Amino acid sequence: MEQVIGVIGGSGVYDLSGLEGAEWLTVETPWGEPSDQLLTGRLDGLRLVFLPRHGRGHVHSPATVNYRANIDALKRLGVTDVIAVSACGSFREDMAPGDFVFVDQFIDRTTGRASSFFGTGCVAHVSLAHPTCARLSAACATAAEAAGVRVHRGGTYLAMEGPQFSTLAESRLYREVWGCDVIGMTNMPEAKLAREAELCYAPVAMVTDYDCWHPGHAAVQVTDILRVLGANADAARRMLRGLPARLGQRPDPCPEGCDRALETALITAPDRRDAGLLARLDAVAGRVLR
Ligand SMILES: CSC[C@H]1O[C@H](OP(=O)(O)O)[C@H](O)[C@@H]1O
Numbered sequence: 449m450e451q452v453i454g455v456i457g458g459s460g461v462y463d464l465s466g467l468e469g470a471e472w473l474t475v476e477t478p479w480g481e482p483s484d485q486l487l488t489g490r491l492d493g494l495r496l497v498f499l500p501r502h503g504r505g506h507v508h509s510p511a512t513v514n515y516r517a518n519i520d521a522l523k524r525l526g527v528t529d530v531i532a533v534s535a536c537g538s539f540r541e542d543m544a545p546g547d548f549v550f551v552d553q554f555i556d557r558t559t560g561r562a563s564s565f566f567g568t569g570c571v572a573h574v575s576l577a578h579p580t581c582a583r584l585s586a587a588c589a590t591a592a593e594a595a596g597v598r599v600h601r602g603g604t605y606l607a608m609e610g611p612q613f614s615t616l617a618e619s620r621l622y623r624e625v626w627g628c629d630v631i632g633m634t635n636m637p638e639a640k641l642a643r644e645a646e647l648c649y650a651p652v653a654m655v656t657d658y659d660c661w662h663p664g665h666a667a668v669q670v671t672d673i674l675r676v677l678g679a680n681a682d683a684a685r686r687m688l689r690g691l692p693a694r695l696g697q698r699p700d701p702c703p704e705g706c707d708r709a710l711e712t713a714l715i716t717a718p719d720r721r722d723a724g725l726l727a728r729l730d731a732v733a734g735r736v737l738r
């Protein structure tokens with residue numbers, strides 16, 4: 449299968465210049481509208497599909513991003529590997545603004561977001577023990593280092609509901625009791641849905657602030673984040689430009705098992721499956737349902 453890289457751009461990353469044959473495409477999905485059109489093109493021969501998570505102009509809030517439509521649209525365009533670029537707050541002194549954290553674990557504190565493609569009429573339980581793709585993440589981390597970024601391989605991302613930032617008590621709980629490393633508002637349910645769609649998923653958490661726990665820094669505000677975001681976005685673009693050389697041939701199947709996640713997950717008896725839901729699942733799960 450041809451390797452196709454999907455890049456989800458977070459806050460501050462709304463476009464990707466330098467793609468050969470660049471074209472913005474409108475993609476319809478059975479889950480509603482994705483955040484925006486998707487930009488397709490090639491980077492040194494590698495096929496790439498870019499989607500700004502909040503839409504161009506940042507119109508969707510973390511709770512109203514249509515994560516299911518976004519993942520479905522990427523899958524529909526043939527994406528095999530998703531790189532999720534996000535701004536985040538840091539709970540660690542040594543994970544400083546400008547650093548990239550290659551997150552490998554999550555604690556999900558989001559509420560009320562549609563977090564599964566499955567449900568009544570077709571039930572599936574995928575494993576999330578290792579919610580990211582170590583192979584894809586390592587390639588991104590190496591490309592980021594080569595781009596001059598300070599990199600942390602591994603880290604736990606607390607996904608909060610937002611849109612308000614955390615209270616001091618929450619920030620201390622996540623940092624001191626739960627041992628989280630970074631915080632953001634969007635990687636869940638995105639990571640869960642990517643796993644259900646059998647996509648490799650590598651989060652790139654770009655630190656913009658110390659949230660509100662750090663005695664030496666004022667509590668985070670959007671204006672502070674925006675000040676750091678520009679440089680982080682430039683570094684993310686440099687990382688992506690170096691990626692084709694570092695990815696090599698995609699092993700088929702992925703040694704991490706991401707592209708076979710549904711093979712052990714379906715539980716609804718074939719004769720009890722709902723035809724309407726099966727039709728909606730065609731792009732993300734057709735491989736195992738057809
Ligand atoms: C702009 S401050 C808060 C906002 O930034 C992060 O977005 P993303 O993860 O898409 O880069 C954070 O999760 C919040 O949505």
Ligand SMILES: Nc1ncnc2[nH]cnc12
Binds near residue numbers: 538608631632
């Ligand atoms: N401190 C923070 N909390 C939640 N989301 C963020 N995105 C960037 N910084 C953040």
